Amino acid sequence: MNAADKKRLLHEMLYARRFEERCYEAYVERKIGGFLHLYPGQEACCHGVLEAARAGEDHVITGYRDHVHAIKCGADPKEVMAELYGKETGSSKGRGGSMHIFDVKHHFYGGYALVGGPFPLAAGLAKGIKMKGGDEIAICFLGDAANNQGTFHEALNISALWELPVLFVCENNLYGIGTRIDRSTAVTDQYKRVCGYDIPAVQADGQDIEVVFKAAQKAIKHVRSGKGPYFLELMTYRYRGHSMSDSNAYRSKDEEADWSKRDPILILKNRLIKAGDLTEAAYKKLDKKIIDEIENEVIKFAEESPEPVVEELEKYVLAENDPYVHGGPN
């Protein structure tokens, strides 16, 4: 990774941070409704892994903490914000909201509310790739608590058995909602749970983007070469509560302070400054530029976009022609 790459990634991660913080404000202003799960603290996981992938070719899927992954895949931040606002110009035409960002053009396949739901879908995406004979891969990002779902074990088993080209990325932020991992999970190191499926599994620091990038490069090389699945566990931390309805009262201030010292943006920024590739003044300028851009382009677009109209409520319902939807067969 050269200095130009690092600067671009600093820009992208800072953009993701400011985007999410602006979502928080818009929610408080009641411009965004429903559920909202934010990503600050975990930026190096998404950006480090996807930097090692092929944007727009590899298939990416994740859970409900999905805005940043969609944007890194190439989704237009304006469309993502408009989706959160429930507007017709949103990436899911305003029908999905925060947990259901979807962008087929950039091979971003969601955005799912069901914990663990994407595991088998990722295996299915990988099976599709294998049947078509391409060398793309599927990448599934999920949290630590999702691994307690049956779907985790079912998907790992079938992926290993069929040697599917899928990379499972566990963003281990130590919590599932308000429950700390050691209160819900017998084996807290998630990579150790994968040995039963004979899938290579590695744990890495999820706060240092260069570490994530290197680990992901190795993982992706393995998967792309046809050797089957790989599991990458990234140790990370979310700064905000689980969702907007979470008061975040279950974590100690000391724990939060310790993790904020290992902030992914701070780590990369300090590294660039130390190498003489960035100054504090240039960083401040970049930050202001990003904040202004989000306000003047992204928020403006979402605010000014039209609401979906009631007459078109069923327009994108796939079961449109199902007789049961229209009152049954008789």
Ligand SMILES: Cc1ncc(C[n+]2csc(CCOP(=O)(O)OP(=O)(O)O)c2C)c(N)n1
């Ligand atoms: C099938 C299912 N069960 C329960 C829930 C409620 N729920 C939402 S998020 C969550 C915790 C998930 O934590 P984790 O997988 O660690 O992801 P994180 O939120 O930390 O990113 C739970 C239990 C759900 N959405 N779906």
Ligand SMILES: [Mg+2]
């Ligand atoms: Mg978690």
